[in-house]
Amino acid sequence: MIPLKDIKFVLLDMDGTLLDKYFDDYFWEHLVPEKYAEKHCITFGKAKEELLSKYKDHEGTLNWTDIDFWSKELDLDIPALKEQIKHLIEVHPHVENFLRMLKRHKKKVYMVTNAHYKVLDIKLKKTEIGKYFDKCITSFEIGYPKEMMEFWKKTEKILKFDKEKTLFIDDTAEILKTAKNFGIKYLLLKTRANSKKQDKPINDFPFLKDFKELLTQDPSFHKTL
8 A cells, every 4th residue: 555645756657657568569579670671671580589689788778768779770760660650659547547636636746767758759749648747857868777776866866856755656677676775665566567468477566557546545535536
C-alpha cells in the first residue's frame, strides 16, 4: 500500500509506465529490422539478429534511446519512421484519471524519462498528457541515463524533491534499484509495460499492474472523476 496522502512529489517514467510499450517494441523489433533488411538486401531474421546485438551493446547508455545516434548508426531516418506509426502510441488504462487525481490533490508531478526529446515531443503531441506535468526531465538534458546515480543527483537539484515524500513509478527494475540506492522512499514497478506481452515475474519491488489500483486503495483519493 502506497500512502498517497503522505506523498508530495510523484516522479513518473513514460514508456512502459504511462504509455503502452507495444509501440516501442513493435518499432525496434519489427519496423526497424524490416527497413534495415530492405536497405541491406538481407532477410528479416538476419536483420533482427544484427540489430538486437547492436541494441545490446548500447543498453543502459545515453545512446540506447538516442534516435539521432541510431539514425546515423543504421543509416535510417528513425524520427520519420516513428512518425509513420505514431497512431500506435497509446496511454495505459486509467493513467489520465490517476494524473488528474494527483493534480487535484496538488501533488508535484514530474516525468523522468530516458526517451530522446524528439520522441518525447511526438508522444506528448499524440497523447496530450503533457498538461498534467509540472516539468518533464529527459536523460539527455541531464547527461546521464536513469540507470546511473548521477542522473538522480542532478535531477534532485533541478526538481528539489524530498526523497522521503516522493513516489517513483517505472517499468524497469534496474532503474528502480538505482532510485532506491539514491534514497527515494516509495517505489513501484509498473508491470504489463507492453499490453500484448506477458511479464517475467519480478519480486524486488512492490508492483502495479493497473493505475486503478492507486485510485481505489486510499479512501481520501477514492473519488477520481
